[in-house]
Amino acid sequence: MIFNKKSHILVAEDDEDDFLFFKDALVKTTRATISNVRNGVQLLEYLDTNPKPDLIFLDLNIPRKSGKQCLKTLWETHYIDSVPIVIYSTSRNEEDIEECYNFGARFYMIKPTSYGSLLNLLNRLFGQLSHDPREFIRREEFLIREAK
Structure with missing residues (x-):
């Protein structure tokens, strides 16, 4: 999926420093407009009152x-059928990953330890992200993380 100046990425992240770090990496890997919401209630209200973003990092x-x-x-309301959602989390818990896969997240990206790794992960993600958010993703392709 190519993100240009007309594209919009919404990031649901409550920590301002984490958001600014992530936003800087997004600016280097895409030309999209980037917005931020700070909590889950704000996310759902934003999605109810604004045009659909092209991608959500959650x-x-x-x-x-x-x-x-x-x-x-978002899965129950079928919102996820039209907007890809990428989980962006520190959690490496297999139950979290499996639950997110079962509820239709497109990818699960584990927050990396360095800025360079984040740029690499975003480039990998954008290379794998298709135009169709309903496209089936095999479980072995779902998890995106730093190489060990």
């Missing part, structure tokens, strides 16, 4: 309504 550990709760709501 942290699992956001306040008021967790990322998993938001993902489940």
Whole structure:
């Protein structure tokens, strides 16, 4: 998927430093407009009142309504059928990963330890992200993380 000046990426991240770090990497890997919401309630309200973004990055550990709760709501309402959602989290918990896969997230990206690794992961992600958010992703392609 190519993100140009007309594209819009929404990032659900409550930590301002993490968001600014992530936004800087997104600016280097895409030309899209980038917006931020700070909690799950704000995310769902934003999605109800604004045009659909082209992509959503969703942290699992956001306040008021967790990322998993938001993902489940978006899956139940079929919002996820038209907008790809990428989980962006520190959690390496297999149950979290499996649940996100089952609730239709496009990819699960584990937050990397360095800026260079983040740029590499984003380039990998954007190389794999198709135009169709409903395209089936095999479980072995779902997890994107730093090489060990």
